[in-house]
Amino acid sequence: MDKEEILAKSREENRNGDERDREIANQAAMYGFIGMSAAYVVMLLLEVFLKGRAGFGYIFLFSVFLASNGFSRYKLGGSKVMLLGSVCWTACAVVWLILYLWKG
Numbered sequence: 001m002d003k004e005e006i007l008a009k010s011r012e013e014n015r016n017g018d019e020r021d022r023e024i025a026n027q028a029a030m031y032g033f034i035g036m037s038a039a040y041v042v043m044l045l046l047e048v049f050l051k052g053r054a055g056f057g058y059i060f061l062f063s064v065f066l067a068s069n070g071f072s073r074y075k076l077g078g079s080k081v082m083l084l085g086s087v088c089w090t091a092c093a094v095v096w097l098i099l100y101l102w103k104g
Contacts, residue, residue: 036065056100063093 040062047055070086
């Protein structure tokens with residue numbers, strides 16, 4: 001291989017950013033996911049134990065968050081497990097929304 005072929009191959013492999021940048025973005029997204037999940041759990045516990053409410057709204061938001069995450073992972077990766085999980089979380093979100101509207 002000559003220099004131009006090697007450079008062309010390298011550019012093709014790294015057209016979506018280099019591997020280090022993608023790994024940093026993936027780790028940042030994971031930390032964001034963990035942080036958001038922790039915030040939802042804390043808010044739900046405060047809602048239930050301090051305010052004495054059912055917390056259906058927070059559970060609904062968390063279910064939508066998980067369903068959206070799963071659908072995007074299915075779209076990007078094609079995993080049928082992610083699709084199944086997302087459909088289940090969507091069904092849960094519908095139930096939680098109904099309970100939120102009905103029981104407040």
